[in-house]
Amino acid sequence: MTELSPTDESAAAQPSPDWPLGSQADVTDPLVKQALAPLDGLPGTPVAGHEAVYNDLHDQLRTALDTEPTSTDPASLKPTSPDPANSHPSDGGA
Numbered sequence: 001m002t003e004l005s006p007t008d009e010s011a012a013a014q015p016s017p018d019w020p021l022g023s024q025a026d027v028t029d030p031l032v033k034q035a036l037a038p039l040d041g042l043p044g045t046p047v048a049g050h051e052a053v054y055n056d057l058h059d060q061l062r063t064a065l066d067t068e069p070t071s072t073d074p075a076s077l078k079p080t081s082p083d084p085a086n087s088h089p090s091d092g093g094a
Contacts, residue, residue, distance in 0.1 A: 031067060035060035 024036040038053055045053060 029064065029069070031064035032061065035064060 024033055024039075027033045027036060035057055038057065042050065042053055
């Protein structure tokens with residue numbers, strides 16, 4: 001027979017674990033720092049919204065990896081794409 005577990009009032013009174021805030025303090029890359037910023041708001045985001053936050057983080061980190069670090073302003077950095085005119089057979093180009 002299935003019985004309901006007795007409710008434990010003390011379990012509801014337990015504090016939630018602390019969320020590690022400020023973990024990107026040591027990050028020096030401006031694009032990575034910008035990508036990680038939304039994680040600070042994650043504890044207040046409903047669990048159903050976590051997937052979208054992590055998907056966006058993934059996309060921003062991929063963009064950061066594909067970007068030449070020529071500026072310190074994240075808004076001015078854009079992903080680089082291979083220029084076929086500068087391809088050489090020795091580096092895999094045509």
